[in-house]
Amino acid sequence: MKNRTWLALLLVLGMVVAACGDGGSTDTTEPADDGGTTAPDDGDGGTTTPDDGGTTTPDDGAAGETGYEHLDQALAGDFDGTTVEVWAQWLPESVEATNFDAALQPFRDATGIDVNFQPTPDYETALQVAVDGGNAPDMAQIAQPGKMHQYADAGSLVALDFMNADKLSAEMTGAFFDLGHHNDTLYGVYYKTDVKSIVWYPVQAFADNGYEVPTTWDELIALSDQIIADGNGNPWCISIESQEADGWVATDWMEDILLRTAPPEIYEQWYNHEIPFNHPEVLEAADYMSDVWFTEDYAYGGNTYINATWIGETQDPMFAEGGPQCWMQKQAAWIPGFWGANRDFVADNPEAPQTEWPNVPGEDADYFYFPVIEEEFGTPALGAADMFVMFNDRPEVRALMEWLATPEGAQIWIEAGGFLSPLTTVPQEWYVYPNVGLSEIIANATTLGFDASDLMPAEVGAGTFWSGMIDWVAANGENTEEIFQEIEDSWPS
Amino acid sequence: MAIETMTSTPDQRGLKLARAILVVIVTGVVLWFAVRFLSEPSAFAGLPPTVSKLIQALIAIVVGVAGIWALFYAGNSIVEALPGRATQILRPYLFVLPAVAVVGLYLIYPTIGTVAQSFTVRPEGEAILYNYTEAFTDPDFLIILRNNVMWLIIVPAVAVVVGLVFAGLVDRIRLESLSKSFVFMPLAISFVGAAVIWQFVYAWKPEGQEQIGILNAFWVWVGGFLVDLGILESAEPVPWLLEMPTNNFALMAIMIWLQVGFAMVVLSAAIKGVPTELTEAARIDGATESQIFFRITIPSIKGALLVVYTTIAIAVLKVFDLIFVTTGGNLDSSVVAVEMVQQMFRFRNFGAAATMAVILLVAVIPIMIINLRNLREQGIGP
Numbered sequence: 001m002k003n004r005t006w007l008a009l010l011l012v013l014g015m016v017v018a019a020c021g022d023g024g025s026t027d028t029t030e031p032a033d034d035g036g037t038t039a040p041d042d043g044d045g046g047t048t049t050p051d052d053g054g055t056t057t058p059d060d061g062a063a064g065e066t067g068y069e070h071l072d073q074a075l076a077g078d079f080d081g082t083t084v085e086v087w088a089q090w091l092p093e094s095v096e097a098t099n100f101d102a103a104l105q106p107f108r109d110a111t112g113i114d115v116n117f118q119p120t121p122d123y124e125t126a127l128q129v130a131v132d133g134g135n136a137p138d139m140a141q142i143a144q145p146g147k148m149h150q151y152a153d154a155g156s157l158v159a160l161d162f163m164n165a166d167k168l169s170a171e172m173t174g175a176f177f178d179l180g181h182h183n184d185t186l187y188g189v190y191y192k193t194d195v196k197s198i199v200w201y202p203v204q205a206f207a208d209n210g211y212e213v214p215t216t217w218d219e220l221i222a223l224s225d226q227i228i229a230d231g232n233g234n235p236w237c238i239s240i241e242s243q244e245a246d247g248w249v250a251t252d253w254m255e256d257i258l259l260r261t262a263p264p265e266i267y268e269q270w271y272n273h274e275i276p277f278n279h280p281e282v283l284e285a286a287d288y289m290s291d292v293w294f295t296e297d298y299a300y301g302g303n304t305y306i307n308a309t310w311i312g313e314t315q316d317p318m319f320a321e322g323g324p325q326c327w328m329q330k331q332a333a334w335i336p337g338f339w340g341a342n343r344d345f346v347a348d349n350p351e352a353p354q355t356e357w358p359n360v361p362g363e364d365a366d367y368f369y370f371p372v373i374e375e376e377f378g379t380p381a382l383g384a385a386d387m388f389v390m391f392n393d394r395p396e397v398r399a400l401m402e403w404l405a406t407p408e409g410a411q412i413w414i415e416a417g418g419f420l421s422p423l424t425t426v427p428q429e430w431y432v433y434p435n436v437g438l439s440e441i442i443a444n445a446t447t448l449g450f451d452a453s454d455l456m457p458a459e460v461g462a463g464t465f466w467s468g469m470i471d472w473v474a475a476n477g478e479n480t481e482e483i484f485q486e487i488e489d490s491w492p493s
Numbered sequence: 494m495a496i497e498t499m500t501s502t503p504d505q506r507g508l509k510l511a512r513a514i515l516v517v518i519v520t521g522v523v524l525w526f527a528v529r530f531l532s533e534p535s536a537f538a539g540l541p542p543t544v545s546k547l548i549q550a551l552i553a554i555v556v557g558v559a560g561i562w563a564l565f566y567a568g569n570s571i572v573e574a575l576p577g578r579a580t581q582i583l584r585p586y587l588f589v590l591p592a593v594a595v596v597g598l599y600l601i602y603p604t605i606g607t608v609a610q611s612f613t614v615r616p617e618g619e620a621i622l623y624n625y626t627e628a629f630t631d632p633d634f635l636i637i638l639r640n641n642v643m644w645l646i647i648v649p650a651v652a653v654v655v656g657l658v659f660a661g662l663v664d665r666i667r668l669e670s671l672s673k674s675f676v677f678m679p680l681a682i683s684f685v686g687a688a689v690i691w692q693f694v695y696a697w698k699p700e701g702q703e704q705i706g707i708l709n710a711f712w713v714w715v716g717g718f719l720v721d722l723g724i725l726e727s728a729e730p731v732p733w734l735l736e737m738p739t740n741n742f743a744l745m746a747i748m749i750w751l752q753v754g755f756a757m758v759v760l761s762a763a764i765k766g767v768p769t770e771l772t773e774a775a776r777i778d779g780a781t782e783s784q785i786f787f788r789i790t791i792p793s794i795k796g797a798l799l800v801v802y803t804t805i806a807i808a809v810l811k812v813f814d815l816i817f818v819t820t821g822g823n824l825d826s827s828v829v830a831v832e833m834v835q836q837m838f839r840f841r842n843f844g845a846a847a848t849m850a851v852i853l854l855v856a857v858i859p860i861m862i863i864n865l866r867n868l869r870e871q872g873i874g875p
Contacts, residue, residue: 125838150841244821301699304732307824308697459840464633470823474735490633492842493616 066406067167074399080112082396087130088141088386089123095337095418098350103413107403113396131156136391139400142188143386144454145179146461151389152182158390160186162398168405175448176422180387188387189405190422192413194332195438196252196382196451198367200315202324211327217260217373221291224298227327234300236292237318237326239309240469247466249311250473251453252382253293253330258285259380260373264447271452273491277460278484286480288373294477300326303476312338319359330370332384333434334418336361354417354433362433369441378446384454385422457492464490506574513570520563527556565591604854611851614844624848637827640741641856644748644812644828649805652749653798656756661786663757664764673761677754684751688818691747695733695819704730734819740826747815752808756801763797764790796871803864810857829853 065072073079086104090096097119104115118137120126124147130136136156142148151157165186169177172190180188201213209230214220224235240249258267262281269275270282292298299306300317317325319340329335337346341358354361372379388404390397403409407426413419417432420439428436442448453461464487472483531549540548565588572583615623628634659676663669679687696706704710709730716728733743767790775785791798813830816822822831829849837846 128838128841244817246821246823304697304735305699307735308732457840459842462839463835467823474737474824486632 066402067164068399068402068405069164070162070395070398071402071406074111074113074396074403077112079396079399081114082394083114083116084139084394084397084400085116085118085137086139086141086388086400087118087120087123087127087137089143090119090141091121092119093347093350094119095346095350099413099416099419102351102416103410106408106412107400111396111399113400115400131391138392138394138397139388139390141191141386142389143384144458144462145188145387145450146455146458148180148188148387148389149182152185152187156391157182157187158393158397160189160390160401163189163402163405171423171425172405173422173424173442173448175450176385179385179450188389189401190385190387191404191410193383193385193420193422193442194334195420195441196330196332196384197256197370197380197441198330198333198434198438199370200318200329200331200335200365200367201327202318203363203366205324205327213368214371215368216371217288220371224292224295224328228297232323232327233317233325234297235327236299237315237329238293238299239306239311239314240473241307241309242311245462245466246307247469248453249314249331250469251461251465252451253289254282254285254469255449255452256330256370256380256382257288257373258282258452259382259447259449260370260377261285261288263377264380264449267447267449267452271455271461273456277488277491278481283480283484286484290477290480293473303473306473307470312343315339318365333367333420333438336365337418339365351416367434367437379444380447380449381441381445382449382451383442384451459492460487460490509570510574513567513574516563516567516570520560520567524556524560527552527560607847607850607854610843610847614847624844628845628848628852633827634832636825637829637832640826641810641828643741644745644809645806647742648745648748648752648809649802651745652752652756652805653760653802655749656753656801657760657791657798659753659757660761660764661790664761673757676757679751680754682751684812684814685818687747687751688815691743691750692734692819695743697730697732697735700729706730706733708733734826735824737825740820740824744816744819744826747819748809748812752805756805759797759801760794763794767793796867799867800864803860803867806860807857807864810853810860829856 066075088097088100090100097117100119101117104117107113108115127136127140131151131154142151148157160180163186168186168189173193176190176193180186180190205211206213209232211223211226212219214223227233227235238249240247242248255267258270258281261284266275266279266281270277270279275281293306294303301309311331314331315326315329315335315338318327318329336342336354336357336359339357339359339361345358346352349356359365369379388401390401405423407414407421407423407430410419410421410426411430414421414426414430414435415432417435420431420435420442428439431439453465455461456465468483468487472479475483531552568587569584572580572587575583611624612621615621620626663672666672682690693705694707695709696704697709698704698706704713713728713730716725719725720728731739734740771789771793772785775789780788811830812828813834816826816828816831817834820826822828822835829852833846833849833853836842836849
């Protein structure tokens with residue numbers, strides 16, 4: 001009989017352990033640390049000394065060299081052997097993740113700090129869960145300023161008041177420096193920007209058909225009509241399917257057009273909801289947009305293609321055998337990696353230089369500036385950018401943050417291509433195609449508009465604005481006023 | 494379980510008590526040091542992260558399991574040290590209470606918290622029902638509710654009917670287990686996996702391009718013949734997941750595909766449980782096969798039918814991944830669970846998300862009651 005007692009005991013024990021296990025597993029969402037995506041350790045991790053932040057001694061001579069206090073200390077080896085964990089939304093094995101990891105290597109080598117970079121799929125949710133669960137990474141990339149404000153409001157972020165703000169504001173494009181602030185406190189340092197106001201076109205086919213790059217909206221429309229009249233297929237490659245972010249390409253179009261048809265104040269009032277979402281100026285911009293999107297034969301495959309096709313494959317018909325089936329695509333500078341055969345090639349050879357790609361950017365296709373619509377509003381540029389924020393305050397994390405605010409913090413990525421820095425101090429000769437031209441677009445921009453959907457509350461900017469655009473496309477643009485009224489109604493009170 | 498009362502002398506009792514107290518003290522000290530050690534980062538300095546995490550996990554498992562075992566042992570000893578009657582009364586609670594407490598902590602406490610949040614997390618100055626009025630006056634949410642109702646009516650019904658027909662037919666053929674395993678196989682596929690598979694089935698390419706989706710490839714091929722014969726005017730590929738309301742039915746088809754196997758297996762077992770005396774007697778009396786099926790088999794397996802129906806209905810209420818992966822809830826294809834995740838993680842509206850959770854909970858309760866009552870009638874329920 002005694003055996004039975006033990007049996008019961010074991011059973012209960014098993015239940016408790018199982019129950020504990022179940023409960024415990026809910027907060028272990030942190031991605032497994034398999035080390036596979038990080039650069040190899042430099043092997044001297046054995047000499048760790050716990051650093052409590054207050055005991056660092058001033059350096060002899062090296063101080064003041066970079067203009068950033070903690071970075072100087074780090075370069076002097078004060079934080080050798082410590083570890084910093086960094087998360088970013090760039091997918092594991094992607095070109096971005098590979099380049100970012102490579103760009104971190106000089107910092108690792110120079111300071112002995114092991115920067116453990118974790119590219120994280122399903123990023124926004126994963127980061128949110130980690131922060132809520134008290135397991136936030138030391139540092140994380142954020143694409144949407146609204147998210148930064150949320151985290152800062154919740155008290156999750158470390159204020160960057162240890163940084164040399166005078167130096168940073170002098171070296172960074174003003175708009176980006178300002179956007180890193182929450183309630184006048186600096187919380188985010190912008191690292192990487194994108195210019196979205198460009199249109200890609202097949203160079204050789206344009207030349208063969210005698211088409212010229214349009215510089216005004218009227219020329220753009222005239223060229224579109226010309227392509228159809230010549231029997232050369234459809235002028236535009238457009239699509240917006242993007243997994244759980246379906247629709248953002250459409251919101252970029254809206255924003256870029258609004259910057260060209262309305263004064264910058266309207267744009268700002270629009271994303272701040274000081275004017276209704278369906279303000280007449282916005283509806284006017286929507287009309288310009290539907291002139292391209294929904295005019296018959298303008299968009300390849302019609303509205304179904306727009307909603308059904310993944311954004312990485314939008315331009316496939318441009319690279320079709322036997323000549324382009326669609327001729328112009330408005331998309332940011334990351335798209336060449338997805339052209340035709342490049343998609344598979346880059347996935348297999350993420351470190352190959354652009355000149356070795358099957359479709360060479362700048363030669364097989366090039367870009368032009370998305371034309372001005374109403375001249376009085378100058379030459380605006382629409383951009384987006386990624387910032388880094390800090391969740392844990394340790395001197396080695398501070399040092400990395402300061403390093404990312406220097407041109408050297410991105411040099412390897414800049415030289416690898418596909419990277420545009422918000423820092424004006426980056427030497428132009430580091431840039432490769434197409435970023436020399438893009439940095440000129442930023443420099444010449446009369447207005448630098450930050451992606452408005454990223455500045456709106458998430459319910460709209462990542463919710464009804466996206467889904468509304470999808471519904472609009474599904475109805476082939478026939479319900480413009482209804483859609484924009486619905487988005488207006490959905491604005492959180 | 495019967496537990497024999499041990500008759501012990503006061504001396505033995507005292508010894509047991511002392512031993513139990515000693516075990517409690519030793520366990521407490523060990524646990525304390527283990528926790529201190531595990532939360533001290535420098536303890537593992539110099540080891541690769543994988544190794545140190547493995548060691549941490551091992552220590553946690555060993556100390557945790559042994560510690561809980563020791564505490565149970567000590568608790569048991571203390572209870573046994575009590576007078577005989579008290580031992581008998583208290584011992585079951587000693588073993589059941591920790592499990593109940595853990596379930597309460599991880600299940601009941603969050604449930605109550607969620608219900609509370611759905612009322613309390615609201616903008617300043619709004620009425621207590623704010624989240625509920627917001628939800629039920631939002632036209633988008635009404636469409637979501639409509640979708641949920643459609644899912645609830647269509648998916649379990651179709652899955653049960655198809656499963657029943659299959660179970661009835663397969664009962665007689667020689668390759669029964671083989672054909673059953675084919676139908677059963679989708680059940681082993683995760684929802685995300687199924688969603689990915691079916692995205693290929695439903696894939697759409699513009700007319701003239703090669704159709705990579707099997708459904709459109711088939712449709713364009715057959716449609717081509719029909720056009721040639723003059724029956725159809727044109728056979729364009731159909732964007733199954735982009736047209737309303739086709740997309741909802743296309744999504745439901747995935748769920749039915751996943752659940753038919755479950756329905757079939759349970760119903761097939763139930764059909765085999767119908768006494769052959771009954772069916773044979775009916776056959777001798779001249780009943781046709783369909784009469785036997787509808788008048789004898791189905792009434793005999795009513796309980797199993799109800800179990801299958803309610804189980805699938807609960808699965809349907811929880812459906813999330815299928816829709817999130819395929820349409821993302823766009824184009825009027827969302828359901829409450831998808832909306833809940835969006836509100837929670839994308840929009841950070843905790844009040845709204847909690848409200849959706851409560852709505853789902855309330856919707857599940859009647860189904861659970863039916864299910865439990867049915868199980869109790871069959872004498873297998875609690």
